[in-house]
Amino acid sequence: MLSFLFKRRGFQGGVHPEDRKQATSHLPIQTLPLPERLYVPVQQHIGAAAQPRVQAGQKVLKGEMIAAGSGPVSAAVHAPTSGTVVAVEPHPAPHPSGLPVQTIVIEVDGEDRWTDEPEPEHALNLEPEVIAQRVAEAGVVGMGGATFPAAIKLNLGSRHTIDTLVINGSECEPYLTCDDRLMRERTQEVIDGVRIMRHALGARHTLIVVEDNKPEALAALQEHLYEMDHLEAMSVPTRYPMGSEKHMIKAVTGREIPAGKLGADIGVIVHNVGTAYAVHRAVRMRRPLVSRIVTVGGGAVQRPANLEVPLGTRVEELLAYCGGTRETPARLLMGGPMMGQIMPHAQVPVVKGTNGLIALTAAEINIDDPMPCIRCGRCVAACPCGLMPLEMASRIRSEDMDGAAAHGLMDCVACGSCSYVCPSHIPLVQYFQHAKGVLGDRREQQRRQEELKKLAQQRRARQEAEAQAKAEAAARKKAEREAAKKKRAQQAEAKETPAPAKTNDKDKAEA
Numbered sequence: 001m002l003s004f005l006f007k008r009r010g011f012q013g014g015v016h017p018e019d020r021k022q023a024t025s026h027l028p029i030q031t032l033p034l035p036e037r038l039y040v041p042v043q044q045h046i047g048a049a050a051q052p053r054v055q056a057g058q059k060v061l062k063g064e065m066i067a068a069g070s071g072p073v074s075a076a077v078h079a080p081t082s083g084t085v086v087a088v089e090p091h092p093a094p095h096p097s098g099l100p101v102q103t104i105v106i107e108v109d110g111e112d113r114w115t116d117e118p119e120p121e122h123a124l125n126l127e128p129e130v131i132a133q134r135v136a137e138a139g140v141v142g143m144g145g146a147t148f149p150a151a152i153k154l155n156l157g158s159r160h161t162i163d164t165l166v167i168n169g170s171e172c173e174p175y176l177t178c179d180d181r182l183m184r185e186r187t188q189e190v191i192d193g194v195r196i197m198r199h200a201l202g203a204r205h206t207l208i209v210v211e212d213n214k215p216e217a218l219a220a221l222q223e224h225l226y227e228m229d230h231l232e233a234m235s236v237p238t239r240y241p242m243g244s245e246k247h248m249i250k251a252v253t254g255r256e257i258p259a260g261k262l263g264a265d266i267g268v269i270v271h272n273v274g275t276a277y278a279v280h281r282a283v284r285m286r287r288p289l290v291s292r293i294v295t296v297g298g299g300a301v302q303r304p305a306n307l308e309v310p311l312g313t314r315v316e317e318l319l320a321y322c323g324g325t326r327e328t329p330a331r332l333l334m335g336g337p338m339m340g341q342i343m344p345h346a347q348v349p350v351v352k353g354t355n356g357l358i359a360l361t362a363a364e365i366n367i368d369d370p371m372p373c374i375r376c377g378r379c380v381a382a383c384p385c386g387l388m389p390l391e392m393a394s395r396i397r398s399e400d401m402d403g404a405a406a407h408g409l410m411d412c413v414a415c416g417s418c419s420y421v422c423p424s425h426i427p428l429v430q431y432f433q434h435a436k437g438v439l440g441d442r443r444e445q446q447r448r449q450e451e452l453k454k455l456a457q458q459r460r461a462r463q464e465a466e467a468q469a470k471a472e473a474a475a476r477k478k479a480e481r482e483a484a485k486k487k488r489a490q491q492a493e494a495k496e497t498p499a500p501a502k503t504n505d506k507d508k509a510e511a
């Protein structure tokens with residue numbers, strides 16, 4: 001066992017919400033039948049949107065790249081099945097902006113035909129850069145919901161010394177069990193992906209971390225691991241938000257990420273188990289990311305399930321497959337109830353980061369009107385980041401965003417623990433997300449203004465340089481003209497001066 005190498009600590013704060021996983025944790029992954037149409041957004045990740053490479057009328061095969069990553073932080077998008085592109089146009093999508101996103105609409109032909117049939121690859125013989133390249137080409141992103149392009153994190157071994165790779169199998173959000181089922185049912189594939197990632201990063205130690213409410217997943221992993229492989233599956237106490245990168249690193253290694261730094265700066269990289277599985281598919285099997293496992297749950301769902309779903313399938317298809325709803329959901333969430341995104345309706349598609357579709361009844365959520373803060377301090381005790389949520393909220397209410405920032409707003413990981421414990425039902429985390437959005441917009445505006453200022457300065461400098469070059473050229477021409485004039489004058493003068501008379505030999509003799 002390697003765990004003795006790690007100075008583990010718990011983390012302060014956090015909460016222990018009722019996990020409500022029993023409804024789906026025993027249900028094996030089922031494959032959702034192909035819908036008639038898929039709505040595949042080109043923006044399913046953090047970073048720049050991918051650029052469409054197909055147009056209406058074009059036939060595509062499963063796994064074909066239909067949108068290419070653009071810029072250093074982006075991810076390619078592939079056709080989730082074979083069919084015909086019928087439109088490339090904006091559609092509703094689960095994007096934080098809430099705005100429609102450019103979407104490639106595919107009419108499914110039902111053949112589900114791949115582009116090719118590649119042989120499995122000897123992935124551990126590949127150079128780290130080749131692994132990262134294959135992961136990038138496959139469009140793999142953080143599958144725990146973060147959706148950061150995975151290849152970028154796999155490349156960090158070339159710039160940082162990474163001694164520890166942590167694989168996050170904690171799945172700490174209530175209701176969600178897709179990672180649990182993945183670890184139990186596709187254990188070897190997950191471990192293979194972990195080994196490939198460890199090889200790419202050059203990490204000496206690797207820990208797969210599972211909360212102690214998933215004993216079957218932990219047992220399945222431990223059964224497939226070898227003692228000499230420097231790879232360990234370990235259990236941690238169930239505590240929300242254990243899955244937050246910062247808190248997981250602290251809990252399993254005892255190391256703290258300094259403010260403004262990343263895990264890589266202290267030698268640790270965290271990836272999700274779903275990402276490990278996607279890396280196995282991308283590198284070993286040469287298959288891009290075209291589907292994912294989604295937990296469909298919540299009290300409003302008739303038959304909760306864990307489904308493997310082609311990306312781009314609309315939420316309404318998942319609900320219909322699960323027998324529809326018992327009652328109109330009071331809240332429809334993409335992701336878990338603590339950090340999930342509220343969906344306005346069921347016509348949004350499943351994307352790479354969709355780990356859950358949770359339809360909650362009114363009885364399951366706290367929809368009481370907020371009351372004034374009673375300064376009980378529970379939010380402070382619950383905050384795993386050591387912040388003062390009540391102080392930040394009071395400043396945000398008075399539009400003092402800078403004051404909230406001075407109280408650590410930007411360190412808030414939006415885990416929702418404070419809202420969860422607040423007896424006054426104050427939607428604290430919503431305040432923080434709103435304020436972060438305002439500050440983000442303000443920073444973006446400042447960045448644009450600075451960029452414009454820089455461009456104006458550059459233009460002025462260019463104009464000045466051009467004017468100086470023009471003046472120099474004019475002076476040079478003038479000098480050349482004057483030199484030519486002088487030369488001409490000298491030549492004319494030379495012509496007008498009579499040549500001295502020549503004396504010949506005869507004259508000399510006569511003399």
Ligand code: SF4
Pocket residue numbers: 372373374375376377378379380389390421422423424425426
């Ligand atoms: S938990 Fe709610 S009521 Fe208590 S101090 Fe925090 S914001 Fe105020």
Ligand code: SF4
Pocket residue numbers: 382383384385386387388389411412413414415416417418419428429432
């Ligand atoms: S302030 Fe932020 S990090 Fe702290 S509990 Fe609230 S949401 Fe979580």
